Amino acid sequence: MTPVLELRGIDKSFGPVQVLHDVDFSVHLGEVTALVGDNGAGKSTLVKCVGGIYPIDSGDYLFDGKAVQVHSPRDAGALGIEIVYQDLALCDNLDIVQNMFLGREQKRGLVLDEDTMEEMAARTLESLSVRTVKSIRQLVASLSGGQRQTVAIAKAVLWNGKVVILDEPTAALGVAQTAQVLELVRRLADQGLAVVLISHNMNDVFAVSDRIATLYLGRMAAQVKTSDVTHAQVVELITSGRSGDLGLTNGVTV
Amino acid sequence: MTATISPKRTHESPSIRTNVRGYAERVRGGDMGALPAVFGIVVLCTIFAILRPAFLTNGNFANLFTQGAAVTVIAMGLVFVLLLGEIDLSAGFASGVCAAVLAIMLSNQGLPWYVAVGAAILTGVVIGTTLGSIVAKLGIPSFVVTLAAFLAFQGLVLLLVQGGTIIAIRDETILAIANKNLPPVLGWILLAVGVAAYAGLQLLRARKRAARSLTFDPISLIAIRVAALALLGGLAVYFLNLERSRNAAVVSLAGVPIVVPIIVVLLVVLTFVLRRTAFGRHLYAVGGNAEAARRAGINVDRMKISAFVICSSMAAVGGIMAASRASSVDPNTGGSNVLLYAVGAAVIGGTSLFGGKGRVLDAVLGGAVVAIIENGMGLMGYSAGIKFMVTGSVLLLAAMVDALSRKRAAATGLR
Known part of the structure; x- marks a missing residue:
C-alpha cells in the first residue's frame, strides 16, 4: 500500500544550523504513526515542514504517491x-x-x-x-x-482531512482525559484517516500507535511497526539513535 | 469518562423554566450581561423621580434622548474597537472634526445637507483608516496612537473653526435630527412595524430550527419577549407623543424625537453585523484569541482597521447629532467629557475593556445611564464638578463589575 504522505530525503537548515538531515517519513491511511524523539530532535520542524509553515531545502514531498509542492499552510490544508x-x-x-x-x-x-x-x-x-x-x-x-x-x-x-497531525495532545491532561483523547485518536485511524501523534509519553505511544518513527538529532533513526519493538528499544532509539540492529550507525542511517 | 451526557439534540425544545434557570446560572457564574446597566437605570430613575419630580415630566423624558444621542452613537462605534481589546481615545474629537467639516460645508460653502453629511462621514472613514492602519501595521498600542490623535484633533477642530469662532448651522434637515419630532401617528406605525418584524423573525427562526430538529425557543418565551418589547416601546411612544409644549397653541411639541428611530436603526444594523455575519464573528474571534484567528485564516490587521473605521464613522454620526442639537459647531464640540462618557457608556452597558465581549445594545443601555445621570444631576442643581465626580464613580463601578465578573467567570469556567 502506498503511504498517503511520504517524505524522502528531507533536508532543512536554519542559517548555518542543519536541523533535518536526509529524513524519510511515511504515513499510512488507517494507521496511527507516532513521531517520537528527544527535545531538539526535529519533531516540530518536521511537522512544520509537512504543514507548509517551513519550506523544505531539498527532498521529495509525496502525497498519494504524487510529488507535490507545499509552500503554505493553505496548500497543506488543500491536500487534506x-x-x-x-x-x-x-x-x-x-x-x-x-x-x-x-x-x-x-x-x-x-x-x-x-x-x-x-x-x-x-x-x-x-x-x-x-x-x-x-x-x-x-x-x-x-x-x-x-x-x-x-x-x-x-x-x-x-x-x-486525510492526515491529522496532533502535537502532544495529552501533554497537559489528566489520566481520564488522556484516555479519552487516545480513544479518539484510535477512532480517527479506524475511520480511515492517517494520524500522526507526537508524544513524549511511551505509554500513550504503545497504547494507540501502529508505527513508531524515531528522530535522533535531526535524523530518522528508525521507522518501525509498534508490534516489532519493545518499550526499552524505543527509549534506546530516542536517547542514543540506535538499538541493536535498529537505528543509525555512527550517526548515519544504515 | 463513562458517565457522560450525550450532545443535546433533543427534539423537544427547552421549556421556559430551563431558559430562566440557564440565565440565572450565567448571571451567578459572572456573565452579568445587561443586568448592571438595567439595574442602574431603574435605581437612578427612582432616586431622581423622588428627589426632583420634574425628572418625570414628558418634556424631560424627551430631553433624555436628545441629550444622550451623540454619546450613545459614539459609544456604539467604540464597542467595535473595544471588542478587539483596543481603545479609541480620539473618538470624541474625531466627532468634533467631522462636525466641523459638516458645518463648514453647510454654512461656509452653502452646500446641500446630504453633501455635508457625506463629507462628514467620509472624514470619519479617513480618520478611522489612518488610526487603524497605524495601530495594525506599525503595532503601536492603540492607547498611544489615539491619545496622540486626541490632541491633534483637538487642534484640528480649532483650526477648522478658525480659532474659536462658532459656526452656526441653519440647515433645516440637520437641525431637525435633534430638535424635531416624528408625527405622533408615524411613531405608532414605526413601533408596530418594528414589533411585528421582530415577532416574525423570531417565529420564523424557531420554525426553521424546529423543522431541522435543532433546539429552538418555545413559543411562550418568544411571546414574552415580543410582549416586553411592545410594552416598553408602547410606553415610550405614548409618553413621547404627549404634548410637552408650555403653550401648545403657539407651537406644538409632541412625538418621538427623530434621533430615536435613527439610533434604533443603527442599533439593529450594527447588531446584525456583529451577530449574523462572518465579519462580526471574526471580530469576536480576534478579540478572544488573535493568534487563533490568524491561524484560522482571518486577516487580523484588516479586522483592526475596519473596527477603527466603524468607530470613527459612528463618531462622525455622533458629531452630526451634536451639531444638530447645539445648532452650531464650536472648538469644544466633541471635546471635554464626550469621549469619556462614550467609553463609560460602553463599559457600563457591559462591554469588556479586555476585548472579546460586548454588544451594540450595551452602548445604548450605558448611554441611557450616562444621560440620566447628567440630566438628573443637572435638575438637582448640582455643579458640573459634582456631575463629573458622580459619572467618574459610576464608570469606575462599571469597570469593577466587569473585572469582578471576569474573575468569577474564570473561577466557574464561564465567560
Missing part, C-alpha cells in the same frame, strides 16, 4: 493535512460550533448559516462518538482540557 498544535488555538469567548467553523463559516448570502453549521458540527462530534460535551453551544471557556482537545481535533476532521 490538518495540524492540531499544542496550544489548540481556540477562542474562549466563542462556543464549540463557532470555533469549529472559525474562518470557514457557512453562509447564506451575507448571513451566517447557523443551523447548517450546528448540524454539521453535531454530526462530526457524533461520528467521533464524542459524548463528553453537554451542548455544542457551550462556550469553549467552560470546557475541560480534554474537551478542548476534542473540539480542536473535531475542528481538524470537520473538513474531511
Whole structure:
C-alpha cells in the first residue's frame, strides 16, 4: 500500500544550523504513526515542514504517491493535512460550533448559516462518538482540557482531512482525559484517516500507535511497526539513535 | 469518562423554566450581561423621580434622548474597537472634526445637507483608516496612537473653526435630527412595524430550527419577549407623543424625537453585523484569541482597521447629532467629557475593556445611564464638578463589575 504522505530525503537548515538531515517519513491511511524523539530532535520542524509553515531545502514531498509542492499552510490544508498544535488555538469567548467553523463559516448570502453549521458540527462530534460535551453551544471557556482537545481535533476532521497531525495532545491532561483523547485518536485511524501523534509519553505511544518513527538529532533513526519493538528499544532509539540492529550507525542511517 | 451526557439534540425544545434557570446560572457564574446597566437605570430613575419630580415630566423624558444621542452613537462605534481589546481615545474629537467639516460645508460653502453629511462621514472613514492602519501595521498600542490623535484633533477642530469662532448651522434637515419630532401617528406605525418584524423573525427562526430538529425557543418565551418589547416601546411612544409644549397653541411639541428611530436603526444594523455575519464573528474571534484567528485564516490587521473605521464613522454620526442639537459647531464640540462618557457608556452597558465581549445594545443601555445621570444631576442643581465626580464613580463601578465578573467567570469556567 502506498503511504498517503511520504517524505524522502528531507533536508532543512536554519542559517548555518542543519536541523533535518536526509529524513524519510511515511504515513499510512488507517494507521496511527507516532513521531517520537528527544527535545531538539526535529519533531516540530518536521511537522512544520509537512504543514507548509517551513519550506523544505531539498527532498521529495509525496502525497498519494504524487510529488507535490507545499509552500503554505493553505496548500497543506488543500491536500487534506490538518495540524492540531499544542496550544489548540481556540477562542474562549466563542462556543464549540463557532470555533469549529472559525474562518470557514457557512453562509447564506451575507448571513451566517447557523443551523447548517450546528448540524454539521453535531454530526462530526457524533461520528467521533464524542459524548463528553453537554451542548455544542457551550462556550469553549467552560470546557475541560480534554474537551478542548476534542473540539480542536473535531475542528481538524470537520473538513474531511486525510492526515491529522496532533502535537502532544495529552501533554497537559489528566489520566481520564488522556484516555479519552487516545480513544479518539484510535477512532480517527479506524475511520480511515492517517494520524500522526507526537508524544513524549511511551505509554500513550504503545497504547494507540501502529508505527513508531524515531528522530535522533535531526535524523530518522528508525521507522518501525509498534508490534516489532519493545518499550526499552524505543527509549534506546530516542536517547542514543540506535538499538541493536535498529537505528543509525555512527550517526548515519544504515 | 463513562458517565457522560450525550450532545443535546433533543427534539423537544427547552421549556421556559430551563431558559430562566440557564440565565440565572450565567448571571451567578459572572456573565452579568445587561443586568448592571438595567439595574442602574431603574435605581437612578427612582432616586431622581423622588428627589426632583420634574425628572418625570414628558418634556424631560424627551430631553433624555436628545441629550444622550451623540454619546450613545459614539459609544456604539467604540464597542467595535473595544471588542478587539483596543481603545479609541480620539473618538470624541474625531466627532468634533467631522462636525466641523459638516458645518463648514453647510454654512461656509452653502452646500446641500446630504453633501455635508457625506463629507462628514467620509472624514470619519479617513480618520478611522489612518488610526487603524497605524495601530495594525506599525503595532503601536492603540492607547498611544489615539491619545496622540486626541490632541491633534483637538487642534484640528480649532483650526477648522478658525480659532474659536462658532459656526452656526441653519440647515433645516440637520437641525431637525435633534430638535424635531416624528408625527405622533408615524411613531405608532414605526413601533408596530418594528414589533411585528421582530415577532416574525423570531417565529420564523424557531420554525426553521424546529423543522431541522435543532433546539429552538418555545413559543411562550418568544411571546414574552415580543410582549416586553411592545410594552416598553408602547410606553415610550405614548409618553413621547404627549404634548410637552408650555403653550401648545403657539407651537406644538409632541412625538418621538427623530434621533430615536435613527439610533434604533443603527442599533439593529450594527447588531446584525456583529451577530449574523462572518465579519462580526471574526471580530469576536480576534478579540478572544488573535493568534487563533490568524491561524484560522482571518486577516487580523484588516479586522483592526475596519473596527477603527466603524468607530470613527459612528463618531462622525455622533458629531452630526451634536451639531444638530447645539445648532452650531464650536472648538469644544466633541471635546471635554464626550469621549469619556462614550467609553463609560460602553463599559457600563457591559462591554469588556479586555476585548472579546460586548454588544451594540450595551452602548445604548450605558448611554441611557450616562444621560440620566447628567440630566438628573443637572435638575438637582448640582455643579458640573459634582456631575463629573458622580459619572467618574459610576464608570469606575462599571469597570469593577466587569473585572469582578471576569474573575468569577474564570473561577466557574464561564465567560
